[in-house]
Amino acid sequence: MKFLGLITGLVLAFLVGSTAIAAPARNAFGFNSGLISGFPTGSVRLTGGGAYDPATSFIHASGSFDCVTTVSQGQLTNCLAGEGVKWDADSLQGSVGFKCTGAAAEALKTATTNDQTVVLKANFYRAGDGEEESFHAVDMIVSETDLDPGRDGMQNVWIRAVGCGSALVHFNNSTP
Numbered sequence: 385m386k387f388l389g390l391i392t393g394l395v396l397a398f399l400v401g402s403t404a405i406a407a408p409a410r411n412a413f414g415f416n417s418g419l420i421s422g423f424p425t426g427s428v429r430l431t432g433g434g435a436y437d438p439a440t441s442f443i444h445a446s447g448s449f450d451c452v453t454t455v456s457q458g459q460l461t462n463c464l465a466g467e468g469v470k471w472d473a474d475s476l477q478g479s480v481g482f483k484c485t486g487a488a489a490e491a492l493k494t495a496t497t498n499d500q501t502v503v504l505k506a507n508f509y510r511a512g513d514g515e516e517e518s519f520h521a522v523d524m525i526v527s528e529t530d531l532d533p534g535r536d537g538m539q540n541v542w543i544r545a546v547g548c549g550s551a552l553v554h555f556n557n558s559t560p
């Protein structure tokens with residue numbers, strides 16, 4: 385009887401291990417930004433990370449955020465200074481057009497999801513709103529590379545209608 389249990393255990397371990405090996409590859413990322421700004425009003429602090437798979441549009445990511453100064457334009461309008469608790473991913477995007485300042489003279493740039501950049505829509509939550517999104521499906525970019533090499537400094541994180549910022553970023557890419 386012990387022998388049968390041992391064989392069953394080994395077969396189950398093999399099957400579970402085979403499933404893990406056959407699982408799709410996922411990219412993981414983590415970041416911490418001190419300040420995202422550039423548009424006429426508002427600045428945001430953002431941190432977080434998660435996993436994503438561009439081939440299947442899978443994303444599971446979240447983190448913390450707060451509005452350092454009041455945002456008065458775009459999807460985060462009325463996020464007041466000191467507000468903000470957390471964010472979570474709504475959906476993975478293939479690409480997005482963006483500007484760091486929103487100035488009419490600034491050229492529109494494009495970021496594309498790959499093994500060094502993740503483009504997503506995120507839900508942002510303020511204290512007091514519970515599990516209801518305070519701001520829904522806000523475009524966001526996190527990248528290991530500079531999103532706007534023409535600007536001084538590193539611009540590797542972005543939020544629509546808030547701007548760009550510098551972040552400590554790490555991507556971990558797995559391949560099958």
